[in-house]
Amino acid sequence: MRKVMGSRYVFVSLMLVLALMLGACTSNGGNGAAESASPGASAEPTASASAAPAEDDGxxxxxxxxxxxxxxxxxxxxGSxxxxxxSDTPFEGTLNFNxxxxxxxxxxxxxxxxxxxTWDANYVYTNDGAATYEVSEDGRTFTFTIRDNVNWQDGQPVTxxxxxxxxxxxxxxxxDGPRYDSNFTNIEGMQEYHDGKAKTIxxxxxxxxxxxxxxxxxxxxxxxxxxxxxxxxxxxxxxxxDVAKISSSKEVRExxxxxxxxxxxxxxxxESVVFEKxxxxxxxxPALDEVMLKVINPTTVVQQLESGGVDLVDSFPVDQYPDNAGMSNVEFLGxxxxxxTYIGFKLGTWDKEAKVVKPNDKAKMGDVNLRKAMWQAxxxxxxxxxxxxxxxxxxTTLIPPSHPEFHDSTNKGVTYDPEAAKKLLDDAGYKLNGEFRTNPDGSELVINFISMTGGDIAEPLARYYVQSWAAxxxxxxxxxxxFNSFYDRVGSNGDDDPAVDVYQAAWQVGIDVDPAGLYGKDAIYNFPRFETEENSRLLAEGVSEKAFDxxxxxxxxxxxxxxMVDQVPVFPTLYRSELVPVNKRIMNYAIGDGTGIYLHQLAVSQDKPFVAEK
Known part of the structure; x- marks a missing residue:
């Protein structure tokens, strides 16, 4: 990896500043997700209940x-x-999967x-869930049967x-939700129904x-x-x-x-939810009588765990792990x-009526050379x-290693090289005019970058990127x-804030490797609003008949x-671990898929949580 002394000094200086800032703080705005497990082969724990750092390097x-x-x-x-x-913000409260x-x-x-x-460890649907399924010989028709004992919680059957x-x-x-995409338009008659040409699907x-x-x-x-x-x-x-009123109804939110x-x-x-079995x-x-869910700030998660104020959390800020790896009253799962995590560039808008991406060939971040240089920096x-x-x-790429069959580990993405970034900008016509560069036409270039609040690392990390780009x-x-305002501004509701040029965010990807739900032309989650014929061709081929091989x-x-490495509509920054600390009184709990352990089995070995030894 090539580094020049000037840029390296900028990075190391910032790291020293951050080290001092973080010495008194222990938080992070991570938004990882712990999920209830799906069935499959049981996973056996190893002998060690916690990890140790690799020798010498920490x-x-x-x-x-x-x-x-x-x-x-x-x-x-x-028990409960x-x-x-x-989270450093309240949960939004749209409490319906649809x-x-x-x-x-x-x-x-x-x-x-x-x-x-439900699905197994390889993300394939099984017949162990609330419904079973059969597939026709041509693979186009699915027949589902819901089990007789599957009922809504008001006693009515799920039908x-x-x-x-x-x-x-x-x-x-x-x-007005985000689900309508190519998975739905692939259903026979769905497009006609959506367009008002048919009353049924x-x-x-x-x-x-x-x-x-x-x-x-x-x-x-x-x-x-x-x-x-x-x-x-x-x-x-x-x-x-009324369809337009469902998402805001008390039946969804209250x-x-x-x-x-x-x-x-x-x-x-x-702020909080109380659940009863x-x-x-x-x-x-369920084994438990009650579950109490409460929002806790990243800055207090350690204290909450040590005191037994919470038994488990959705995800632990990984930057805090080294200082808390020996917490005596929990076991860390991972x-x-x-x-x-990624940096995205706004390249268009969302057409609310047509429900498709509308690229803008005059977008400020439209030059791939500018985007690539920002990755190199x-x-x-x-x-x-x-x-x-x-x-x-x-x-390195937009298919993470959580999908090892399809993640291209040989692709190194764009490597860190600030000198190459400077040359790329020079050659593309972005000339220095004092401290900063102008557009190729000589006009002022000011890039507006938004990032999410979180813990103490969130803003310093965003400022590192700004400083790297200034270099x-x-x-x-x-x-x-x-959090909530951030996603409104990048377009989760279809309204793209024109003041946003670049943003830093993260994706929790689905069990299916198909990235069309994030980067397809009909995906509202395509926040960069990137679309080309080649992108559509590749995404279509990825779910074509030949792709069964x-x-x-x-x-x-x-x-x-x-x-996507070549086009840089977004660039990935970090792949992520998920760490979940669990109080030692907790029994029958797992994270991830293929463990065969479900939330109704969750139990406790004593009435009160273990408290950390001081």
């Missing part, structure tokens, strides 16, 4: 952590636990609702009509109270790994409601309902997260080591924005990863 490896909590003691009947949702858009809301949802299908109703709402022209048929059939236009390898929408919507509750292991008992909006849960009566390898002690590391002559203004699909996504 770095840790996520490979040294367990995914399954080691049980200690005997499970009590009943407290779950900490680590409408939510933020990870904190998903962390609330997991306790009282779930999908009708095939509810599953159809979810598709009708998401496909409706007045739907011809490709979906209710065969009985508990049986639904869906026929897709094209059989794709993604259908078995996340391409089927598995979240029903209670028609007896929402059936007479009194949500599901068919998961716990029921919502009470909500303090944005759902004795009628289809997998069996895994490679299905996530990456930042040393993410050093960031991962210095800030995160090896538990986050330099990212190559770019004038970048930083604005720190809280895994080696062919690997080749397609290898090509797509390189294409």
């Amino acid at each position: 770095l840790y490896s996520i490979e040294d952590f367990n995914k399954v909590k080691i049980n200690e003691g005997t499970a009590l009947k009943g 636990v407290t779950y900490g949702l680590v 409408f939510y858009s933020s990870n904190p809301d998903a962390m609330v949802l997991q306790w009282f609702d779930e999908g009708l299908l 095939a009509e509810d599953w159809l109703f979810a598709h009708e709402i998401i496909g409706h022209k007045d739907y 011809s490709g979906i048929k209710v065969l009985g109270d508990k049986q639904l059939q869906i026929t897709y236009i094209q059989s794709t390898p993604s259908l078995l790994t996340g391409g089927v929408w598995t979240y029903p919507l209670a028609k007896h509750i929402f059936g007479d409601m 009194k949500p309902i599901g068919f998961g292991p716990f029921k919502v008992k009470s909500i303090v909006p944005g 759902n004795a009628d849960y289809w997998r069996g009566e 895994m490679i997260d299905r996530a990456y 930042v040393d993410n390898d050093a960031v991962g080591k210095k800030f995160y002690h090896g538990l986050r590391w330099n990212a 190559i002559g770019l004038n970048v203004n930083l604005e720190m924005v809280e 895994v080696s062919v699909r690997q080749g397609i996504y290898k090509e797509w990863q390189q294409y």
Whole structure:
């Protein structure tokens, strides 16, 4: 890795400043997600319950952590636990899978609702969930059967009509959520229904109270790994409601309902939720009587864990791990997260009416040379080591290593080289005029950059990027924005803030490797608003009939990863670990997929949490 002394000095100086700042602080604005496990082969914990740093270098490896909590003691009947949702802002409170858009809301949802299908460790749907399925020989028609004992928490059965109703709402022209994308337009008759040319979706048929059939236009390898929408919507509750008003209704925000292991008992909006057990849960009566979920600030997570104020959290700020690895009352679980952090460039807007990306060929960040230079200017390898002690590391492509079959480990992305960045800008006509560069036409170039607030690292890290870009002559203004406002401004509601040129964010990717939900032309989550014929071609080929051959699909996504490296609509910065500390009284708990452990099995070995020894 090439470094020049001037740029290296800028980086090291900033690291020294940050080290002093962080000496008295221990927090981070991470937004990782712990999920209820899916069935599959049981995962056995290794002998060590915590990881140690690699010899001499002070770095840790996520490979040294367990995914399954080691049980200690005997499970009590009943009891309660407290779950900490680590965030510096309230959760938004859109508590329905058909409408939510933020990870904190998903962390609330997991306790009282779930999908009708589950998946195994390889992210393939199984027949072990609340519904089973059969697939026709041509791979286009799925027949689903919901189990007889699957009921909504008000006692009404979950029906095939509810599953159809979810598709009708998401496909409706007045739907205001983020789910309508290529997975839905691939259903026969969905486009005609969405356009108002048909009153029903011809490709979906209710065969009985508990049986639904869906026929897709094209059989794709993604259908078995996340391409089927598995979240029903209670028609007896929402059936007479205006579609445009459902997401803001009290039935979504104040009194949500599901068919998961716990029921919502009470909500303090944005702050806390009390859940009580759902004795009628289809997998069996939960072991616990109650779960208390509360939002805790990243700056207080350590104190909350040490005191027993929370039993477990959705995710632990990994920068705080080295100072707390020996916390005596918890066991740290860990895994490679299905996530990456990235820098995005605004290249267009969202067409709300057509529900497609609308590229802008005159966008300020439209020059790929400018975008590539900004990638070359930042040393993410050093960031991962210095800030995160090896538990986050330099990212290279937009398919993370959580999907090892498709992540191209041979692709090194764009490497840190500030001198090459300067030359690239020089050659592209961005000339220095004093401290900063102008546009090629000689006009002033000021780049507006927004990043999310979080813990003490959030702003210094964003300022490192600004300083790195200043070192190559770019004038970048930083604005720190809280979580919910941030995503509004980058376009989660379809309204792109024209004042935003560049942003730093993170994606928790789906179980299916298909990246069209983030970078397709009809994906509202395509926040850079990037679209080209080549991008559409590669994404389409990735779910084509020929992609059923895994080696062919690997080749397609290898090509797509390189294409996105070349085009730089966004660039990945860090791949992420997920660390979850769990109080030692907790039993039957796991993170990730394929463990065969579910939230209804969660139990405790004593009434009160263990408290850390001082």
